[in-house]
Amino acid sequence: MQGGVEITGLSPIVIPVFVSHLGCPHQCIFCDQTQFSEPVAPEQIPGIVSTFIAGCRDPHLRRRVIAFYGGSFTGIAPRLFDRYLAEAGRLVEQGVVHGIKASTRPDMITPELLARCRGAGFVEMEIGVQSMDDRVLRASRRGHSASDAVRAAQAVLDSGMKLGIQLMPGLPGEDRESFRRTVDEVVRLRPDHVRLYPAVVVKGTEMERMYQAGEYAPLDLNEAVRRCLYGYARFSQEGCRVLRMGLPPSRALQVTAGPYHPAFGFLVKARGYRVMAGVLKERFGGELDLEVHPNSVPELIGYQKENIDEFGFIYSFDERLPRDYVQVRGAVERGCLQLKDIIEYIL
Numbered sequence: 293m294q295g296g297v298e299i300t301g302l303s304p305i306v307i308p309v310f311v312s313h314l315g316c317p318h319q320c321i322f323c324d325q326t327q328f329s330e331p332v333a334p335e336q337i338p339g340i341v342s343t344f345i346a347g348c349r350d351p352h353l354r355r356r357v358i359a360f361y362g363g364s365f366t367g368i369a370p371r372l373f374d375r376y377l378a379e380a381g382r383l384v385e386q387g388v389v390h391g392i393k394a395s396t397r398p399d400m401i402t403p404e405l406l407a408r409c410r411g412a413g414f415v416e417m418e419i420g421v422q423s424m425d426d427r428v429l430r431a432s433r434r435g436h437s438a439s440d441a442v443r444a445a446q447a448v449l450d451s452g453m454k455l456g457i458q459l460m461p462g463l464p465g466e467d468r469e470s471f472r473r474t475v476d477e478v479v480r481l482r483p484d485h486v487r488l489y490p491a492v493v494v495k496g497t498e499m500e501r502m503y504q505a506g507e508y509a510p511l512d513l514n515e516a517v518r519r520c521l522y523g524y525a526r527f528s529q530e531g532c533r534v535l536r537m538g539l540p541p542s543r544a545l546q547v548t549a550g551p552y553h554p555a556f557g558f559l560v561k562a563r564g565y566r567v568m569a570g571v572l573k574e575r576f577g578g579e580l581d582l583e584v585h586p587n588s589v590p591e592l593i594g595y596q597k598e599n600i601d602e603f604g605f606i607y608s609f610d611e612r613l614p615r616d617y618v619q620v621r622g623a624v625e626r627g628c629l630q631l632k633d634i635i636e637y638i639l
Contacts, residue, residue, distance in 0.1 A: 304355035307344045307389065309337055311360050311376070315367030315400060318435035321498040322460070322491055324546075331363065334375035341383055356389040357415070364420075365394035366405045377412045384413030391415035395458070398444040399436040406451040416484070417448045418456030423463055424474040431464040433498070438477070445481040454484040456535075461519045462491040462511035462551070464502070468639050471519050475526050485533040488523050490516040492539060492550030503549055513559075516551030520560045521567075522638045528616060529632035561591045561616075566599045567637050568618045568629040573603055580605035581621040585613045592618065 311331040316323075332340065341358065345351045358380050368376065383389045392409070393416035406417065423429055424438040448455045457478055461471050478486065493503045493510055502508035511519070524534050538556025539547070553559055565588070572580055584592050586609040593600050593607075600607075608621065619628035 304357045304390070305345065305348050305351060306357050306359050307341050309340060309358055309360050309380075311363040311365065311368065313363050314372070315364035315369075315396070317364075317367060317400075318433060319498070320435075321431075321433050321502065322463070322494060324494055324496040334372070334379045337376075337379040338383065338388075341388060345388075355391070358383065358389050358392045360392070360394035363395075364397040364400045366396040366402075366409070366417075367400035377408065381412030389413075393417065393454075393456075395420060395456075397436060398440040401444040401447055403447050403450070406447055406453065410451050410453060414453055416454040416456060417451075418458060418487075419444050419448070420458045421445075421478065422458065422460040423466060423470070424477040425466060425470045428463050428465045428470060442477075442481065445483070449482065455481070456485050456487070457481065457483040458487045458489065459523065460489050460491050461523070462516060464499075464508050468519065472522065472639065475523050479526060479530050479532070483532055485535045486523070486527050487535050488520045488537045489539060490520060490537075490551045490556070492547045492552050494543075494546050495548050500548055510550035513551040513553060517556070517559050517563050518639055520556075521563050522635065524560055525564065525631040525635050525638060529635065555595070558591065559595055562594045562599060564616065564631055564634070565592045565618060566594060566602070567634045568631075569599055569603045569605060571629060571634060571637060572618070572620055572627070573605075575626055576620055576623065582607045583610050583613060583619050583621050584617065585609060585615050586611055588613075588615055588617075 309332050310329065312329055314331050337358070345356060360376070380392045384392065392412065392414045394414070395418040398419050398421060401419070409417070419441065421441045422432065422434060424441060426437050429437060445455055445457070459474065459478065490511060493500050499508060503510065520537050524537065527534050536557065537560050539552055541554050569580065569582065580603060582592065582605050584607065589607065589609055613619065616631045617628065
């Protein structure tokens with residue numbers, strides 16, 4: 293359906309429009325303002341969209357969505373906000389794109405702003421929650437509370453838009469129990485999707501100063517993988533998609549410490565299969581003969597074959613099996629596991 297009212301079908305073409313740091317009233321300890329480029333001006337949006345679509349395969353057979361990234365969209369100064377809405381909304385009206393989405397802060401959302409966004413063709417709003425622990429939020433100088441996130445999430449859902457949530461495991465003051473509570477509370481917000489970005493130390497930030505002064509220790513890679521696996525399993529259990537885990541490689545040069553890995557998401561999923569294989573090994577002993585969906589074979593084998601090296605299983609695949617699922621060939625009882633079955637073993 294045109295006009296941004298409904299978007300269904302294949303995965304969309306997401307056209308990024310960077311409004312770098314616009315609308316952000318706070319300097320969070322993990323963010324460096326000096327690394328942001330100039331934000332795209334509203335008048336540049338039609339040209340950016342046209343160029344991007346021209347470079348895509350089969351653009352007219354896929355949904356097309358403008359995505360405002362890099363700032364707190366609903367916190368942008370009113371006149372500039374109006375110009376962004378007008379330019380993007382016009383492209384929705386013309387059928388050039390089918391919808392708009394953006395990311396913002398929990399304390400920069402009101403029903404009135406969301407109604408205006410919805411009227412312009414917005415279909416989704418992603419909220420940078422980071423944590424649902426107020427101690428962690430204060431230590432990170434976020435400038436908002438967990439209750440702000442609850443109110444904002446409900447407002448997005450009430451507006452008819454899809455709700456996305458961003459979390460940042462490993463911020464100062466967070467431990468495993470704090471992260472568990474954060475995940476459980478976010479589940480209750482009923483998001484459509486979540487992104488998990490483990491906290492890393494970025495050059496030029498207050499967090500880097502704290503790290504160098506011994507005031508902050510980032511998660512090691514193993515612990516970051518475990519926490520994100522817990523989140524991935526819990527959200528998957530509730531039917532909430534996890535769209536991304538870990539920073540994109542484009543940010544790697546800015547990281548001075550912390551759990552960055554170019555294949556972080558793969559490490560998390562492979563750890564899930566490692567846990568499932570371990571549970572099945574305890575149940576059945578001997579040499580395991582495991583079956584998974586063909587697309588899950590690399591994750592079953594593990595990063596640098598660490599899963600198969602540890603457990604010595606043999607494997608095959610079956611296209612009828614779901615993803616994130618493993619079964620012992622020929623076993624009838626207690627011979628299969630899904631991610632939701634191993635949550636208690638992760639942390």
